[in-house]
Amino acid sequence: MKDAVVERGALRLPFDPDQVVDNLRFERYCGSSRTDSFLSGALANKLYYLARPFLGVSVRRHLQKLRLAGWQSIPFPHWPVDRTVEQVHETMLRLCVQAHDGEEVPFIWFWPERFLSCAIVTHDVEAVEGRDFCPALMDIDESFGIKSSFQLIPEQRYALSLSFIESIRSRGFEVNVHDLNHDGRLFASEANFRDRAGRINQYGRAFGAHGFRSGALYRNLAWCGALEFSYDMSVPNAAHLDPQRGGCCTVMPYFIGKILELPVTTTQDYSLFYILNQYSIHLWKSQIAEIMEKHGLASFIVHPDYIVESRTRDTYKSLLAYLAELRSEGKIWIALPREVNEWWRARSQMKLVRQGNNWVIEGPEKDKARIAYAVLDGDRLTYEPSLKYRERPRLREDSDLGYDIKALETHRPRSNPAQMRSAPQMIS
Template identity: 40%
Template sequence: MPPLGTTRRVLMVSQHPYASHETQPPFWGHPNVSRNVAELLAHGVEVDLVCTTPRVCYGRRPPGRAGLRVYGIRMKERRSPALWYPVQYAVFFLWALFVVSGLAWRRRYDVVQVDNVPDFLVFSALVPRLRRVPVIFFVFELMPEMTAARLHLGPDDLRLRLVSRLQRAALAWADRVITVSERLRRIMGERGLDATRITVVPNSHPLGDLPAAVRSRTPVLILPTTLIGRYGAQVAIRAVAELRHEWPDITLRILGDGEYRSRLVALTEELGLQRHVSFSPGFVPWRQAVEEVRQATIGIVPIISDGYGELMLPNKVCEFVFLEIPFACSRLPSIEEHLPADAVAYFEPGDAAGLAAQIGWLLRNPEQARQQAQRARRAMADLEWESASPRYLRALGVASTSRPPAATREPVPPPMFLPDAKSLGLRRRQPAGPVPPGLSLTEGEGTSLGDPGLFAANTPAAFWRLLGEPEPTAAQWAAAVTAAAVELPETARVAGDDIQALLLKTLGEGQFGPGHWRLSRALRLYYGLRPVLPRWLTVILRRSRRRSASARSALNWPIEDRYVRFQWAVVQQMLRLLGRTTLPFIHFWPDGHQYAFVLTHDVETAIGQGRVRALADIDASHGFRSSFNFVAERYPLDLDLMGELRERGFEVGVHGLKHDGQLFRSSHEFLRRAERINRHVRALDAAGFRAPCTHRNPEWMQALDIEYDLSFFDTDPFEPIPGGTMSLWPFQIGRFLELPYTLVQDYTLSSVLNEASPRLWLEKVDFIRQHYGMALVNTHPDYLSDPGTRRVYTTFLEAMRARSDSWNALPSEVARWWRARREAVSIASLPGAVQNTISASEAVNSTRVNVSLAG
């Protein structure tokens, strides 16, 4: 491929038509061809386009398209009988071979792009290929599947085998492949094509310059489509026949043309729907079609399941999504992969009654329909042309310069005493792109010991933030660490006493072995069956593990103090090495607060979401703020609720994708789902994440676009992946900050341990307070309907309200403070910071150190 930014001239070959307004009616053009040409021209690239046009032309320069030359042949598209397909393919191939060969001898191109169908059209670039010009193959359709569906061919049919061989040859011959969906990319990868050679550029279009839409006052259904059987206009017409009695003013507008038109008109007349169904005069230019779509009430995507429809992510889906038009759609795998059930009204393919029912629901519930459209846009945010365009340009070696990069989110407003990133001069996190180099995201199923670099920022020097001169040297810190390491478990010291190895073994949980992150077979079976298990049975199963879990645990519980003792021993050794009796340092929390107190809530189900307001009221009535983490695709998200929470001072985060126990099934599955999670994080303007069931893998999680994570804990033998980081404080894991929970979860406390009071919580808080840690608890509105569980929680809040020396902060505030404290160049540069002093205890061998506020 040409280096990025070197492409100045592109030869594009496509049997699809290019739009022309020189005929009446205007000659329709394939929207993706027009989009690609316009994008290249906008970036100063010259384009020679070989395509179909209303008249034969050779080197014509369309007005208003500087840099474009069109080499077109007139060809009327015919689909019936099927013999027309190979005839048209052969005619255009010969035309393209003739034109491309002549142009390639006379002009030097940087890249040749060839669109299918047919696949063998890519071989028209023979001469450019001989001249070592890179050939990009843009695969809009999978020819074998399309041919099998169109001609009803079995897998052993000679014609289908020929088409399959041609496709494999074409894919292998091209230097790079572009396709329109992840599903098609995976299929081509399964057929032997190197997945790194495939770029996904979806069927989306630039829509940013459209004025505000004015929706019709009467129900208008819209269906922009080519009129062939597969696209299901007949299903939409039959659905209108069922809806017209409840909605007498309903109208279905069908935009497009095709061989099925006469049958559809006849069906409309047969059902007496002439007043309710209208057809455009013919093919409608894309821009005009978009204008009509914007006025519609509801969009329809009634694709038939014929063996090929299952692979489609059509233009109309992208148009409805990015224009925020609520729509009803056939339930097809390629569409479900991008749009969860709460983002679109699905019906079974070919089911007119099901379609009518979904349209009726959308019409009767306009507010829910509006929220559905918003969820659809969030789910497909990465497929908008503003995001997809740079991928297309990079595949062709074109530097993207005319569009500014997508804006990052504004920071959540901090409290008065807490600085934001800008005031501190700190860099905002960047959106997650490719997985950072060096991460072991292979199908090892969590068997890696881990990357020490992920935890390297958490040195004792960064933890203590000592002040004064002279600063301790690296050698002195290393000596202090070596001496203090004896306080850690023996399993944490087997790789040596250097700080990176110790941090990997403790914060990185490396002391539990290379298979730590992998779920046992029994747990994988449990998560497969859990959707059908009654809750009483899951409680019994978890209680049955109680005694064995605590007995097997390598860490102490509920209080694990060895990492605490290690940090205190390090600073005691430093005092000895420096010959000092006291050392100043930046106190752990703003304004001298003794410890941090953080309330988080995971909303696991729709029932739990319905109880969020009540739980927020409980927190607020005790003077506390908290965060609520929502499962992105398990239930319809209530966006109004989230807005209300933010207005009240609460925080919103993401709690996984589906909460089905499958997120960490494999690295491939995690990365696939991480892309969708990142879309929801951006769409919800969230900063944080917690993995369902606290399944976790620090290396894989580097693919998440988050500021902080809540999936780890200090010690907990009752979780599916037991163990813990041993830390009472936040710490850095690669590109995000980790806020481990340090108080046992509410479900474990009440349902597994049968505790009827907050005793365990309060005793642990006393220990955390003594060591200036972070008391972070995770509770669930799903479980607080139980009077006993709710009583334990409210009693706990009453006790915490009586303690005035904690800093109740949102997770995002804690994460930003901790990061700012670590990076502050001086105490004066950190608003809210307090200087403290630390002195060694009188007991020579004690690892306890007395700490007191300065002044």
């Protein structure tokens, strides 16, 4: 960033910040590190899943710990939450505010109404025991006034009836597809994936599902286009404790082609309980705090299978109580993943336009949207999410932001990255 040139009306950079962000979101920085040891390699994965039905729980946990050995020394992404993408965007915004003598920059606030952040609670149903616990889990979630999504495995793990699916949906919860049969082989080869994707899409239509999550958060984002879902939830923010390392380094949704990615931004219940041996919500609280600092999405995976026992169930209840408390303080919007998907898509269609002396928002669901301002506090960029009414737009008619604020919510390649210039009416 030392080579960035800030001149009145324009910001010149020696690199393309969109490319930096894409390299992170699409995990292009990973290289071969995903398979840097036998225990985390593809062969080990195949052997593990072949042997899995014959291994006791304690042996499986021991093997997983071996596979994760050394996770604490992984330097990147940052543990327990990586916010590099948000830091890149903030740096760009700060430079562009500075390029305009500190004039504040209006943009469409990240979340509906005046919510400062967002949270989703999701349940991947792994086996028969988990499936049978779903009604009790819905009772628990409802007792905290929270609706969640249930990701169901269509083949091999357990029987699924349409009445079971309907029993979830009729209570206001959401149903999504979780892998095909969860054998760890979904991305083993492209031909295999495309074959399975066709069946997964069929199940998606049969379930009436809008969202998908792969088993164990395995992924190959280059193939995602074969999935006919509106959104995906398979990309971890920092995958230190997941079988496939890496992470998207963002706490915000982002588009992968036509699919919206809602990244997994907190540690899974399994890792918390059985790898870290923690039964407090201390780690989850610190992750929520880091996510809220960037106004991001806190997304949780809690498996019904792992909270049947009272000790882990109590930990989960503590999490729900904490989320409900944040919501009561107006700090967090707890929504279904489907609602977040709808909101983020609507927001990406909105525009901030000048009307007389004011800025107004145009587009779908504009009534829920609010205008916020990026301002400089000394050298630090802050947002004014107070979203207070402004009598006059602070930007001059002829001002040029030099950075497209659209990048705050969705990726749009720009034609001349070395000298970005965008008209004020593009702000949204």
